Amino acid sequence: xxxxxxxxxxxxxxxxxxxxxxxxxxxxxxxxxxxxxxxxxxxxxxxxxxxxxxxxxxxxxxxxxxxxxxxxxxxxxxxxxxxxxxxxxxxxxxxxxxxxxxxxxxxxxxxxxxxxxxxxxxxxxxxxxxxxxxxxxxxxxxxxxxxxxxxxxxxxxxxxxxxxxxxxxxxxxxxxxxxxxxxxxxxxxxxxxxxxxxxxxxxxxxxxxxxxxxxxxxxxxxxxxxxxxxxxxxxxxxxxxxxxxxxxxxxxxxxxxxxxxxxxxxxxxxxxxxxxxxxxxxxxx
Amino acid sequence: xxxxxxxxxxxxxxxxxxxxxxxxxxxxxxxxxxxxxxxxxxxxxxxxxxxxxxxxxxxxxxxxxxxxxxxxxxxxxxxxxxxxxxxxxxxxxxxxxxxxxxxxxxxxxxxxxxxxxxxxxxxxxxxxxxxxxxxxxxxxxxxxxxxxxxxxxxxxxxxxxxxxxxxxxxxxxxxxxxxxxxxxxxxxxxxxxxxxxxxxxxxxxxxxxxxxxxxxxxxxxxxxxxxxxxxxxxxxxxxxxxxxxxxxxxxxxxxxxxxxxxxxxxxxxxxxxxxxxxxxxxxxxxxxxxxxxxxxxxxxxxxxxxxxxxxxxxxxxxxxxxxxxxx
Numbered sequence: 001x002x003x004x005x006x007x008x009x010x011x012x013x014x015x016x017x018x019x020x021x022x023x024x025x026x027x028x029x030x031x032x033x034x035x036x037x038x039x040x041x042x043x044x045x046x047x048x049x050x051x052x053x054x055x056x057x058x059x060x061x062x063x064x065x066x067x068x069x070x071x072x073x074x075x076x077x078x079x080x081x082x083x084x085x086x087x088x089x090x091x092x093x094x095x096x097x098x099x100x101x102x103x104x105x106x107x108x109x110x111x112x113x114x115x116x117x118x119x120x121x122x123x124x125x126x127x128x129x130x131x132x133x134x135x136x137x138x139x140x141x142x143x144x145x146x147x148x149x150x151x152x153x154x155x156x157x158x159x160x161x162x163x164x165x166x167x168x169x170x171x172x173x174x175x176x177x178x179x180x181x182x183x184x185x186x187x188x189x190x191x192x193x194x195x196x197x198x199x200x201x202x203x204x205x206x207x208x209x210x211x212x213x214x215x216x217x218x219x220x221x222x223x224x225x226x227x228x229x230x231x232x233x234x235x236x237x238x239x240x241x242x243x244x245x246x247x248x249x250x251x252x253x254x255x256x257x258x259x260x261x262x263x264x265x266x267x268x269x270x271x272x273x274x275x276x277x278x279x280x281x282x283x284x285x
Numbered sequence: 286x287x288x289x290x291x292x293x294x295x296x297x298x299x300x301x302x303x304x305x306x307x308x309x310x311x312x313x314x315x316x317x318x319x320x321x322x323x324x325x326x327x328x329x330x331x332x333x334x335x336x337x338x339x340x341x342x343x344x345x346x347x348x349x350x351x352x353x354x355x356x357x358x359x360x361x362x363x364x365x366x367x368x369x370x371x372x373x374x375x376x377x378x379x380x381x382x383x384x385x386x387x388x389x390x391x392x393x394x395x396x397x398x399x400x401x402x403x404x405x406x407x408x409x410x411x412x413x414x415x416x417x418x419x420x421x422x423x424x425x426x427x428x429x430x431x432x433x434x435x436x437x438x439x440x441x442x443x444x445x446x447x448x449x450x451x452x453x454x455x456x457x458x459x460x461x462x463x464x465x466x467x468x469x470x471x472x473x474x475x476x477x478x479x480x481x482x483x484x485x486x487x488x489x490x491x492x493x494x495x496x497x498x499x500x501x502x503x504x505x506x507x508x509x510x511x512x513x514x515x516x517x518x519x520x521x522x523x524x525x526x527x528x529x530x531x532x533x534x535x536x537x538x539x540x541x542x543x544x545x546x547x548x549x550x551x552x553x554x555x556x557x558x559x560x561x562x563x564x565x566x567x568x569x570x571x572x573x574x575x576x577x578x579x580x581x582x583x584x585x586x587x588x589x590x591x592x593x594x595x596x597x598x599x600x601x602x603x604x605x606x607x608x609x610x611x612x
Contacts, residue, residue, distance in 0.1 A: 014505035018400055024392030025401070028475050029409055032416045038427060087323050094320035107324045110331040116594035117334060117587060118533025120560045124567070124583040128337040151327055179311030209420020212535040212560070216567045236422045240536060243426050251430070258426050262419060269418050273411070 043259025079143020088154025142218025161195030381467025390478030398486035425540035485519030519604030525597035
C-alpha cells in the first residue's frame with residue numbers, strides 16, 4: 001500500500017508540476033495578447049486622419065498629428081539600412097566564402113560583442129562620432145546610430161544562411177569553370193536569398209522601434225526637418241516624449257503612435273518569417 | 286582531421302593553381318578585398334566604440350578615479366559625480382527582474398520543449414519571438430499607463446499589508462520605483478530566457494529521457510532530474526543573456542523608475558539606473574565634466590554587459606556541444 005501511495009504521490013507531483021509549466025507558458029504568451037489588446041483599444045480609439053497628415057500642435061494645445069515623425073522615422077530607417085545592410089551583407093560574404101578561421105573568429109566575436117552593446121551606449125558612440133565633431137544634432141547621426149545596430153544582426157544571420165547553401169552547388173558552378181566571385185554572385189547568394197531577405201527585414205524591424213540611440217543623435221523636432229543635416233522627429237522618440245508629458249492629448253497620441261509602430265514591426269516580423277518558411281528549407285549549420 | 290590536412294595540397298588544383306593574377310582578372314581578388322574591407326569595418330566599429338567611450342571619459346576618470354563608482358553624490362552644480370545610486374538601481378532592478386523572469390521563463394521553456402506537441406510548441410515559440418520584437422518604448426508606454434496604476438492601487442498596498450514588516454516593502458506606494466521597473470524588465474526578458482532555454486532543452490539527447498523513463502521515473506522526474514541538469518549550463522547562459530539585456534535596458538526603465546538618484550532599502554521608492562540617467566540627462570548636461578561623467582557611466586554599462594554576454598555565450602556553446610557530442 002505504501003508503495004502505491006508513494007507512486008500516486010509521485011504521479012500527482014508530476015502532473016502538478018507539468019501543469020504549472022503549462023501555466024507559465026500561457027502567462028508568457030498571453031502578455032503578447034495583452035500588449036496587442038491594450039494598444040488596439042487605446043490606440044484604435046485615438047488614431048485619426050490628422051495623426052498621419054498634421055504636424056504636432058503647439059505645446060499644450062489639443063489636436064495635431066505626427067506626420068513629421070512618420071517621415072522622420074522613414075528617413076532614419078532608410079539611412080540605417082543604407083549604412084548597416086551593405087556592411088553586414090558583404091561582411092557575411094567574406095566570412096562565409098573567403099576568410100580563414102582566425103580572421104573569421106575575430107569578426108564574429110566583434111559582431112557578437114556589437115550585438116550585445118546596450119542601445120544607449122550606441123547612442124553615446126554615435127554622439128561622439130557624428131554629433132560632437134559637427135556641434136549639432138542631425139538625421140545623419142540618428143541613421144548612423146541605427147545602422148550600427150543593424151550590422152551585427154544582418155551579418156550573423158546572413159552568414160548562417162550562406163553557410164547553409166549546399167557545397168555541391170558551389171562545386172557544380174566551379175566545375176563549369178566559374179570563378180569564385182561568379183559562383184558567389186550567381187549561385188550562392190541567389191540560393192540563399194530568402195534567408196538573407198529575412199535577415200535584413202528582421203534587422204530593420206529590430207531598429208525601427210529603437211528609441212535610446214536617437215535621443216541625442218536625431219534628437220527630435222516639432223516641425224518638418226529642414227534637411228538631412230538637421231534634427232528630426234521620429235515615432236519612438238515621440239512616443240517617449242508624449243508618454244512622459246503632462247497632457248492628456250499627448251497620451252492619446254502616444255497610444256496611437258505606439259499602435260502604428262507596433263503594427264509595423266509585427267507585420268515585418270511575420271512577413272520575414274513567412275518568406276523564410278516558404279523557401280527551400282536551408283539546413284541550419 | 287589528420288587525413289584532411291594531408292590531402293589538402295592535392296585538392297589544391299581547384300583553387301590553388303589559380304594564380305593571383307588569374308584571380309585578379311576574374312574579380313576574385315577584388316571581391317575578396319572589398320568584402321574584407323566590409324568585414325574589417327565591423328571590427329573597426331567595435332574597437333572605435335571602446336576607444337570613444339574611454340577617450341571621452343578621461344576627465345572624470347582622472348578626477349575621481351575609482352571613487353566614481355563608490356560615492357553617491359550626483360550634483361552637477363558642484364561638479365560632484367558619484368555613480369553609486371545608478372549602479373545600485375541597475376543591479377536592484379535587474380536582480381528583481383530575474384527573480385520573476387527565471388522561474389516563469391524556465392517553466393515555460395520546459396513546457397515548450399518537453400510537453401507541448403511540436404506544432405503547438407512552434408506556434409507558441411512564434412508568439413514568443415514576436416514578443417521579443419516588441420520595442421522597449423512600447424513596454425514603457427504600457428508600463429506608465431497600465432502597470433504603474435496596478436502597482437500603486439493593488440499590488441503595492443497588498444504587499445504592504447502582508448509583508449509590510451520587511452524594510453523592502455515600507456514607504457508610500459507611488460507606483461513608480463524599483464519594484465515596478467523590475468516587473469516591467471521581467472516581462473521584457475522572459476522571451477529571451479524562453480527562446481534560448483527551449484533551444485538548449487531540445488538539444489538534450491533523446492536517450493537521456495528514455496533512460497530515465499525506462500528506470501521508472503515519472504515524466505516530471507525525468508525532466509527535472511535528468512534533462513534540466515543536463516542542460517544546466519545552457520540555461521545559465523540564457524539567464525546571463527537576459528541579465529545583460531536587463532542591465533542595458535533603457536527606455537522602459539526610464540519611464541517607470543522615477544528618475545531620482547537614491548539608495549533605499551524599500552523597493553517602493555523611486556530610483557534611477559545607469560541607462561536611464563544617461564537617457565535623461567545627456568542632452569541637458571552642461572560642461573565637459575558632466576557630459577564625460579555620463580559617458581563614463583556608459584563605459585561602466587558597456588563593460589558589465591560585455592562580461593555577461595561573453596559568459597553567456599560560453600555557457601550556451603558548452604551545452605550545445607555537449608548535447609551534439611552525445612547525440
